[in-house]
Amino acid sequence: MSVFPKKRRFSGLGLVKQALKHQEGWQRMWRSPAPREHYDIIVVGAGGHGLATAHYLASVHSQAKVAVLEKGWLGGGNTGRNTTIVRSNYLWDEAARLYEHAMKLWEGLSQDLNYNVMFSQRGVMNLGHTLQDMRDIQRRVNANRLNGIDGEVLNARQCKQIVPIMDTSGRTRYPVLGASWQPRAGVARHDAVAWGYARAADARGVDIIQQCEVIDIVVENGCAVGVETRQHGRIRADRIGCVAAGNSGVLASMAGIELPIESHPLQAFVSEPIKPILDTVVMSNAVHGYMSQSDKGDLVIGAGIDSYVGYGQRGSYPVIEHTMQAILELFPCVSRVHMNRQWGGIVDTTPDACPIISKTPIENLFFNCGWGTGGFKATPGSGHVFADLLANGEPNELTAPFALDRFHSGALIDEHGAAGVAH
Amino acid sequence: MFLIHCPYCGEDREEEEFHAAGEAHIARPLDPDACSDEEWGNYLYFRRNPRGLHRELWVHVAGCGKYFNIARDTASYQIHGSYRIGERFTWSDAEDSAAP
Numbered sequence: 001m002s003v004f005p006k007k008r009r010f011s012g013l014g015l016v017k018q019a020l021k022h023q024e025g026w027q028r029m030w031r032s033p034a035p036r037e038h039y040d041i042i043v044v045g046a047g048g049h050g051l052a053t054a055h056y057l058a059s060v061h062s063q064a065k066v067a068v069l070e071k072g073w074l075g076g077g078n079t080g081r082n083t084t085i086v087r088s089n090y091l092w093d094e095a096a097r098l099y100e101h102a103m104k105l106w107e108g109l110s111q112d113l114n115y116n117v118m119f120s121q122r123g124v125m126n127l128g129h130t131l132q133d134m135r136d137i138q139r140r141v142n143a144n145r146l147n148g149i150d151g152e153v154l155n156a157r158q159c160k161q162i163v164p165i166m167d168t169s170g171r172t173r174y175p176v177l178g179a180s181w182q183p184r185a186g187v188a189r190h191d192a193v194a195w196g197y198a199r200a201a202d203a204r205g206v207d208i209i210q211q212c213e214v215i216d217i218v219v220e221n222g223c224a225v226g227v228e229t230r231q232h233g234r235i236r237a238d239r240i241g242c243v244a245a246g247n248s249g250v251l252a253s254m255a256g257i258e259l260p261i262e263s264h265p266l267q268a269f270v271s272e273p274i275k276p277i278l279d280t281v282v283m284s285n286a287v288h289g290y291m292s293q294s295d296k297g298d299l300v301i302g303a304g305i306d307s308y309v310g311y312g313q314r315g316s317y318p319v320i321e322h323t324m325q326a327i328l329e330l331f332p333c334v335s336r337v338h339m340n341r342q343w344g345g346i347v348d349t350t351p352d353a354c355p356i357i358s359k360t361p362i363e364n365l366f367f368n369c370g371w372g373t374g375g376f377k378a379t380p381g382s383g384h385v386f387a388d389l390l391a392n393g394e395p396n397e398l399t400a401p402f403a404l405d406r407f408h409s410g411a412l413i414d415e416h417g418a419a420g421v422a423h
Numbered sequence: 424m425f426l427i428h429c430p431y432c433g434e435d436r437e438e439e440e441f442h443a444a445g446e447a448h449i450a451r452p453l454d455p456d457a458c459s460d461e462e463w464g465n466y467l468y469f470r471r472n473p474r475g476l477h478r479e480l481w482v483h484v485a486g487c488g489k490y491f492n493i494a495r496d497t498a499s500y501q502i503h504g505s506y507r508i509g510e511r512f513t514w515s516d517a518e519d520s521a522a523p
Contacts, residue, residue, distance in 0.1 A: 249472035260468040262445075263497075308443035311474045311498045317424050318439045351468045408464035 002114055003059070003203045010114055029195060030202035035209050035232045039067045041390050042227060042237040044214050044251060046070030048079040048190070049368060049375065050243040051197035051208070052383020053390065055113075058204035060384070061391035066206045067237075069229065071213035075194030078245050081313075081345035082376040083268050083290065083302040085281055087124045087185035089144045089151050094401035095354055095415050096147040101398060102381025103149075103184065109380055115196030117188050118295070124185035125159065127284040127330075129174040136417055137180040144182075152181045165277050165333050172329050174287050187281060187292055193379055217255040217365065224255065224365035241366045241390045243382075246311065246346025248369035255362050260351055260407045261370055264305040265344040267315035267323070271337045273297030282330065289326030299337060301327055305347060305373060315344040347373050352412040357386055358404040359395070366390055367404070427481065428505045431489045440485040446470045447478040447492040474498050476514060481505075 002009055008027060018025055041057060043050045046068045057063040068074075086106055088099035110116050128134040137153055144151040155178045156168040168176045198208055209232070216228035217240065226236035242251045246263040273296050283290035288304035303323035306316050320342065328335055350356060350370040355378070357368050368386040371378060385399045395403060406412055425438040452458050452466055471477065477497050482490045494503040494512045506512050 247474070250474050253473075258465075258469050259472070260470070262470055262472050263474075306443075308479065308495075309446075309472060309477060309497050310500065312500055316438060407468040408460045410460070410464070 003200065004114055008203075010116075029199040030208055033207045033209065035067060035069075035207065035212065035229075035235050036065075038065075038236045039207070040065040040237070041239045041241065042066075042235065043068045043390075044227065044240065044242045045077075045244040045247075046074035046194075046198070046208055046210065047077050047243065047245060048075065048193050048197065048379040049245075049371070049382045049386070050241075051075075051194055051201055052379050053241060053243060053368070053386045054206045054208070054383075055197045055201040055204070056384045056387035057391060058201055058206050061387055063391060064205045066201075067235070068201070068206060068208045069212045069214055069227065069235070070208070070210045071230075073210050074198055074208060075191055078345040078347065078375060079190055079194045079379075081268065081343055082190055083292070083300050084187045084190045084294075084376060085124060085185070085283070085290070085292065085302075086119070086188055086377040087182050088149055088377070089124075089126070089140065089180060089182045089185070090415055091140045091143050091417055092413050092415060093147060094413050096144065096149060098355075098381055098385070098398055098402070099378055100147065100149050101384065102378045105380035105384060106188065107184075109188075109193075109196070113196040113200045115192065115199060117192045117196050119186065119188040121184050121186040122280045122292075123162070123181060123183045124281040124283065125154070125162065125179045125181050127159070127179045127282065127286070128177050129284065129286040130177070133286060134177050137178065140417065141180050150182055150184050152183075154179045154181050162280060163278065163282055165331050166282065167330060167332055174329065176330070185281070187294075190376060193376075197383070214251065214254070217251065217362075219255055219362055219365075222361075223363040239364045239366065239390055239393070241368060241386060243368045243386065245369065245371065245375065246348050248348050248367060252360075252367065255360070255365055257360050257362060257365075259356065259367065259369065259404070261348045261356070262309050263311060263346050263348055264308070265310045265312060265315045266305045266347045266373055267303040267319055267342060267344045269301045269303070269320070269323075269339045269342045270294070271299040271301070271334070272340050274299070274337060277333070284326065284330065287326035287329065289323050289330065291327055291331065298340065299334065301339075305349070311346055313344050313346055315342075347371075347375075349373070351407065353415040354413045355382070355402055356404050357382070357389060357395070357399045357402040359389075359393075360404060425500070425502060427493065427502065429483045429486055429489075430491050430505050430507045431487045432483065434486075436483075436486060440483060441481050442484045444480040444482050444490065447480040476503070478512065
């Protein structure tokens, strides 16, 4: 059952009708409500993860009094800054289950939201350049298959068949020896994911309040009772979930708790649009570059993170040069393509390259953060499990391994191999 | 692009010659066996992550190869000073709420 009344539902027929009415009959996708004084649950951060959390709180857990607070505009942080890659081929059981949970939600997401998120399962190739890379790839693909996740090990010739423009001659400094290949992986339109979730959550009564910056978390007797905002003063809540990516540490310090997170700039670029040359996603951890081509024709290129802590939402020039070297070595044919735009986002990295989805020492305060360089692919799954945590107050079997206390118990989930830098 | 002063070489050089090595002034517990899980976890994994003033350890990899410290603003990226291992740095202005 769709939550949208027939008049507001998007459909092919609706497109035709609106075309005949000169496109003047479209309605706003979400309201801009004034905040109430009290909500059952406040989600801080209206990126993909925060909006997905709100959507599943409303649709799965029937929570109506939910607000999403956003200091800027929705989807304007890392949700609008990533390179849109979706995959689930993670090594360890805990991470593989979480990302595969997200992948299964991706596969029905456009229908669930009644919004085309342009999810395209065009396959993702993770290249290996050394014998050790290839051994790691074989181990990871085997682990994936045991977890019911699709994956294949390709040799250089098979890589060339899928991506003819790639230099697999073996004469490069870091020759392509093979790759892992996940056919169900792919890309999705990142903005559409935020918009689709916002529209669906709003239709179920969630208040999305943009330009509402949280400047303090109100804690009374070890229990979070609300937030102080710059624009709307104090808003009280029974439970608060923080989903603020790079700014998670700033929020945590407001509540007086510490997170094992460091925030780094991560850069990406898009080129001028060109004719189709790449119908899949190619990633390389070893040379720090990854590339896909959008439907518009731009090459979407991602870089590695800057090594220092930074909140500037811009990266350093040596990283740009380093990434271009890697891309050109893999794809010599793009050497004359101009880059149109370059930008940076702030990623919240953890010591084990796995997220923190957890209760905190403060009662009724929850964090979903630490997704680091690869949060976009997990957007639906992250929202789904965090909504469960916020609604029930206790972790379920998917989220329990990602609790904050693992950094003291030592039960880390080391995904540096599958996560690494490239996402 | 940062222009970084190496306190050992005495030269201003481009960022590419250096590598950031995380938060500065982290002391290894003198008796690790006596640490609780909490203390040991804090030492291994918990780092300050301020939006603002920060003291960092850097290494001049393409120069003298020595480690040294930088006092830098993580929001404006302004470098307030660089100093040798073993030295202390105090911010000239009074905004050092972030100081360890």
